Amino acid sequence: MKPKLTLKKIAKELDVSISTVSKALRDSPEIGEETREKIKAFAKHYNYKPNNIALSLKNRKTKTIGIIIPEIVHHFFTTVISGVEKVANEMGYNVLVCLSDNSFDKEVLNMEMLANGSTDGFILSLAKETMQKGDYHHLIEAINQGMPLVLFDRVVEDISCDKVIIDDVTGGKKAVQYLVDIGCKKIALISTVDYVSVGKLRTKGYKDALEENGISVNEDLILKIEEMEDSEAEIEQFLKEKDVDGVFAVNEHFAISAIKTIQEQGKKVPDDVSVIGFTDGELSKRFIPSLTTVSQHGMRIGEESARLLIEKLERTPSEEEYYKTIIVETGLVTRNSTKSKK
Amino acid sequence: MKPKLTLKKIAKELDVSISTVSKALRDSPEIGEETREKIKAFAKHYNYKPNNIALSLKNRKTKTIGIIIPEIVHHFFTTVISGVEKVANEMGYNVLVCLSDNSFDKEVLNMEMLANGSTDGFILSLAKETMQKGDYHHLIEAINQGMPLVLFDRVVEDISCDKVIIDDVTGGKKAVQYLVDIGCKKIALISTVDYVSVGKLRTKGYKDALEENGISVNEDLILKIEEMEDSEAEIEQFLKEKDVDGVFAVNEHFAISAIKTIQEQGKKVPDDVSVIGFTDGELSKRFIPSLTTVSQHGMRIGEESARLLIEKLERTPSEEEYYKTIIVETGLVTRNSTKSKK
DNA sequence: TACTACAACGAAAACGTTTTCGTGTTGAAA
DNA sequence: TTTCAACACGAAAACGTTTTCGTTGTAGTA
Structure with missing residues (x-):
């Protein structure tokens, strides 16, 4: 185990000063060609690499x-x-x-x-x-x-x-607009609690899209989930009580839980209910049915x-x-x- | 934007030496109680934190x-x-x-x-x-x-x-043994090329398990995939030609591609063909049907x-x-x- | 008084760099 | 011979710490 090579050691070995070594390696014109070449050759041969920590301290970066x-x-x-x-x-x-x-x-x-x-x-x-x-x-x-x-x-x-x-509002709007475009009338939203900013913004997108299409917002069709842990049960409960033909979920997990629930109720995705998620992950791509999503890059x-x-x-x-x-x-x-x- | 506080600045401010400050902050008995308290109070008040880079250089860690x-x-x-x-x-x-x-x-x-x-x-x-x-x-x-x-x-x-x-051989063996236990006779392996050590080892586990159960290894039922990119096509091609009732895939992706292909052929998973993957990811959990897998922690x-x-x-x-x-x-x-x- | 002992503190080196500012040696011009 | 660049190099400071080894000043002892 050979310890790391330093400027000091090179200097000692070649019988020059530390400054000379440093300058030679940085191609300073101050150093004579002969000395410079000698030092560079030595450094290369023994694979000298400057110590990052020392550089950091010196440069304050x-x-x-x-x-x-x-x-x-x-x-x-x-x-x-x-x-x-x-x-x-x-x-x-x-x-x-x-x-x-x-x-x-x-x-x-x-x-x-x-x-x-x-x-x-x-x-x-x-x-x-x-x-x-x-x-x-x-x-x-x-x-x-x-x-x-x-x-x-x-x-x-x-x-x-x-x-x-990302423009969460527009992202949410796009999704809901798409649901409207394919003919959905009763669109549910599965979101997170409002202090998670993305949940709030995507919710706004949802509402905006509905309003722009002359559909009044029904707070009854909005579910806000606090804890990821019990999201599955909450979603199941929520969807069981509602009659919807479209779901916009603010993330993959919610979307997939929704699909599962819907299928368990004997309905078909997408024939009976269309579902859109948010965030384009591996899950969305490979799930069956694969998920339509708002992708954030x-x-x-x-x-x-x-x-x-x-x-x-x-x-x-x-x-x-x-x-x-x-x-x-x-x-x-x-x-x-x-x-x-x- | 106030620059970071250093020992030197504290020393200057309190009109003592740098060493005194350092020692006081590290509770050295060398320093008189009065001075020590004064320095510690000052440091605390201005939220002094030692510079990691300097420490790294000094301690060589x-x-x-x-x-x-x-x-x-x-x-x-x-x-x-x-x-x-x-x-x-x-x-x-x-x-x-x-x-x-x-x-x-x-x-x-x-x-x-x-x-x-x-x-x-x-x-x-x-x-x-x-x-x-x-x-x-x-x-x-x-x-x-x-x-x-x-x-x-x-x-x-x-x-x-x-x-x-992880014990890839045993992992592979466990999976294949399970397939055998549930009655599979014609078990395919979808693996990676051999220089990826895990592929090699899991393949060994596959073969070992078969042999231990008196089933001869049929190289025809083994697919080795080089490029992740065309894995899906390769798997489709491979499974179309074979008649199998069990598949062991060395990762999630291969397993899911296999399931897709099988379903597209009009067969059912798991009724007609059972599939086991490797690596317990989100995908395995939420895919439908959810995947039986060898989990590596x-x-x-x-x-x-x-x-x-x-x-x-x-x-x-x-x-x-x-x-x-x-x-x-x-x-x-x-x-x-x-x-x-x- | 003269010494010792201890308490309380400071100077300086070290970690490995870069950079500024010398300094000594050349060669040529005056 | 003197003077002065130009050249080639070295010393030292600085970055922010820790630590060893002084160096004071004071009190206690003989």
Whole structure:
């Protein structure tokens, strides 16, 4: 086990000073050609690589960005990570991934860990608990300390920073409009509680679409689910009591639970009831019937977030502050859980 | 934007030396009580947190571990990450996640990046291309430099390091034995090419089980798939030609493609053909019919890997080298894609 | 008084870099 | 011979810590 080669060791071995070695390796014209070549050859031969930590300390940049997500076992978030990783790597950055487990405390802890020099900036999607509490002091603190922050997906209005979101309202509208277009009259909504911003916004899209088509909103056809755990039972209960011909669910799981319930009641999807989900995951694609969904392009979201963050990081401090919000448009992927358009 | 507080600034502010501040904050008895309290109060009030980078440089440990996986958009790997993250955090470590995209070059690049001080050790699952090439010089180099390495899932015999694997042979055997038990006679195998070690091992399990039950192995009933992309077509082609009553697929995707094909041929799952997959993902659970699978506990694998690595990291160098291989046992989760046992 | 002992603190090195600012050696111009 | 660039290199500071080893000042002892 040979310890890592350092400038100091090279200097000693070649009987020159540390500064000479450093300069030679960085092709400084200060160093004579002969010496330079000798040093470079030596370094190459013994595979010298500068120590990142020392560089970080010197430059006061770590060249790594931290991403904190509520949960990783979730297709959408992994595609986002994938996107972040891709552009980060292209720009010479590393990615530190932390999980908040949807817990406020873990989110704060993670941020504190990363803020002490481990990371140049953050990409973050808020924990459910954080949104519920409405306590964002940790975000504000990070920003005050000069750490750029990009919020994605689960964002919050009153923090001034870059944001990358999808247009949930329009996404929801598209879905419901499609249901209307294929002839659905009694369209149910299965959503989450309102403090999860996406639930709220998609609900708005649902209502908007109905109103635009002259259909009055029936609160009776709206189910708001608090706990993921008992979602299946709640959905079953809900759908049993209603007579609907279309369902818009704000995520894959709800959509699939809905389909199961509907089928168990002896009705057919899509012949009797059409179902549309949100988030285009593996599940939607391979479920039978495969799911028509509003697709949010996680990869794109990740890419845009990383680009936004790195832009801030590499901007000269003289340039003035400004914050962007990028809206990544949604698509509607039509598959077999909806009747075809006439 | 206030810059970060440092020992130096505290020292200046309180008109003492840097060493005094450092010692006071670490509760050294060298410092008089009065001074100590004053310094601690100041630090607390202005929320001083030591700079991780400086600590890393000083201690020559980063307290972060790197995990390199072939792809993140894959339920199994995310559960592994989740497990790693969990125990890493408990032990005060951060997790750097890198993606190799199944590319040899990216894997090497990632390791080089992380090896230069960013990370104290590695957790790694080999890229497909790496296994194909059989080139492991980057692993050996890392080990030689004194970086502990834990290989998981896709491991390779001839590297001496800690390993965490599942017993693929036994896993495969369990699945096929189950098929035999429920009365299947003509059992097909849908596997990957042999250089993917898991494919090879699960194939061995398949053959072993057949032989133990006195059924001769028919190579005609074995399909080896090279490219994920055209797997669906290949499976369709394959199953169309064969007459089988049981299918063992080495992953979820193959299993689901098989079910689709079977259903399209007008046969019923599980009544006419029983299907078992490998890896217990979201897909298996929610697919209709839900999939009977061999479950590999990704979370457990991640936890064990992290534990193994951290153990190595915190071991005093005097203790002698030894390498463990932990085998995480598989389970068989029976659902609706197989007939019930009589 | 002269010494010792201890308490309380500071200086400096070290981790591995980069960079600024010398400094000594050349060769050529005056 | 002197003077002055240009050249080639080295010393040292800085990034933010921790830690070893002084260095004070004071009190206690003989």
